[in-house]
Amino acid sequence: MERLAINGGKPVRHSLLSYGHQWIDDEDISAVVEVLKGDWLTQGPKVDEFERKVAKYCGAKYAVAVANGTAALHAACAVAGIRRGDEAIITPLTFAATANAIYYCGGRPVFADIQEDTLNTDPNEVLKHITPRTKAILPVDFAGHPVDLDRLKEIATEKGLIIIEDACHALGAEYKGKKIGSLSDMTILSFHPVKHITTGEGGMILTNNEEYYQKLKTFRHHGIVKDDSSKESWYYEIPQPGYNFRLTDMQCALGISQMNKLDCFLARRREIASIYDNAFADMHEIITPFVDKDIKHAYHIYVIQLNLERLKVGRKEIFDALKAENIGVNVHYMPLHLHPFYQRKFGYKKGDFPNTEAVGASTLSLPLSAKLTDNDVQDVIDAVKESLLS
Numbered sequence: 086m087e088r089l090a091i092n093g094g095k096p097v098r099h100s101l102l103s104y105g106h107q108w109i110d111d112e113d114i115s116a117v118v119e120v121l122k123g124d125w126l127t128q129g130p131k132v133d134e135f136e137r138k139v140a141k142y143c144g145a146k147y148a149v150a151v152a153n154g155t156a157a158l159h160a161a162c163a164v165a166g167i168r169r170g171d172e173a174i175i176t177p178l179t180f181a182a183t184a185n186a187i188y189y190c191g192g193r194p195v196f197a198d199i200q201e202d203t204l205n206t207d208p209n210e211v212l213k214h215i216t217p218r219t220k221a222i223l224p225v226d227f228a229g230h231p232v233d234l235d236r237l238k239e240i241a242t243e244k245g246l247i248i249i250e251d252a253c254h255a256l257g258a259e260y261k262g263k264k265i266g267s268l269s270d271m272t273i274l275s276f277h278p279v280k281h282i283t284t285g286e287g288g289m290i291l292t293n294n295e296e297y298y299q300k301l302k303t304f305r306h307h308g309i310v311k312d313d314s315s316k317e318s319w320y321y322e323i324p325q326p327g328y329n330f331r332l333t334d335m336q337c338a339l340g341i342s343q344m345n346k347l348d349c350f351l352a353r354r355r356e357i358a359s360i361y362d363n364a365f366a367d368m369h370e371i372i373t374p375f376v377d378k379d380i381k382h383a384y385h386i387y388v389i390q391l392n393l394e395r396l397k398v399g400r401k402e403i404f405d406a407l408k409a410e411n412i413g414v415n416v417h418y419m420p421l422h423l424h425p426f427y428q429r430k431f432g433y434k435k436g437d438f439p440n441t442e443a444v445g446a447s448t449l450s451l452p453l454s455a456k457l458t459d460n461d462v463q464d465v466i467d468a469v470k471e472s473l474l475s
Contacts, residue, residue: 143266
């Protein structure tokens with residue numbers, strides 16, 4: 086076996102392969118240029134068209150496009166009525182935006198540990214943390230694998246709670262034959278460049294609830310409400326301040342064009358995941374992603390767990406070795422309850438959520454995007470095997 090690059094050997098690749106990357110083609114560029122040549126750059130017809138297209142794909146009645154996924158989470162929490170003194174239950178294994186959105190509204194993020202197989206929120210742990218102050222559950226479809234929605238909906242119905250599903254990883258995923266997007270009170274999407282489709286930055290809230298829909302549209306536009314019965318066409322009111330969370334027509338034109346390719350993007354992501362699964366199937370040093378039988382995974386990221394007991398070195402050494410081979414691995418995520426702010430503000434500490442901490446200390450995300458070539462994928466496989474088996 087050749088010497089690893091980190092020890093002075095030749096890297097598997099000459100240039101860095103990012104863990105995620107957008108795929109923009111000439112059709113996407115033309116769609117944006119067409120808007121730039123037109124009359125509307127923002128708050129125009131492309132926003133409505135993009136919302137309708139995503140809502141139809143996901144089987145939802147309504148969609149509200151906003152500036153980014155974080156804005157979508159913030160808007161959903163506000164419309165759900167989360168206020169100072171309220172609590173909302175989330176997983177510690179997520180990006181900070183999920184918890185931050187609760188805090189923006191004055192609420193307290195309450196963490197519940199994850200399941201060991203799916204790495205998603207454990208409904209039994211959710212039950213343990215419900216109090217009279219609990220307002221909502223914010224489950225995360227980690228990596229693109231939907232949570233146990235049936236069980237969480239049973240709990241929410243019994244306890245009178247709202248479900249805001251953070252599906253930023255899961256556009257195109259399916260739960261028991263139904264696409265994610267219409268199964269929760271509100272569902273959140275992100276269109277960041279590493280996601281399944283991109284608008285540069287962008288997010289969306291899907292819902293079947295017309296009251297939420299109307300409130301979300303008002304919230305993203307400063308809280309402005311127009312009275313159609315008024316004789317003055319210029320007249321408007323702000324009953325409650327909102328935010329400027331609008332998404333531009335240029336971005337929505339890109340999103341519309343990207344949506345036309347979403348199924349192809351998903352198919353390629355699933356194909357790559359299958360290649361990884363097969364390549365690592367006999368490696369006891371790695372645990373590959375679990376997929377429940379009722380699930381169609383969207384594979385936003387491909388997360389492996391290192392069986393550290395079988396390795397001579399720790400995750401940092403493996404991470405550094407892969408980086409030296411020009412394989413852009415990442416970590417998703419450092420558990421939120423271990424971040425200084427959440428420890429200082431809410432009193433969380435190491436040891437509170439053992440499943441999350443074990444996963445947080447042993448996972449690596451391998452490069453995965455629809456744009457990867459077969460040669461790229463093989464480079465990743467070769468580098469992983471060399472780094473783990475040397």
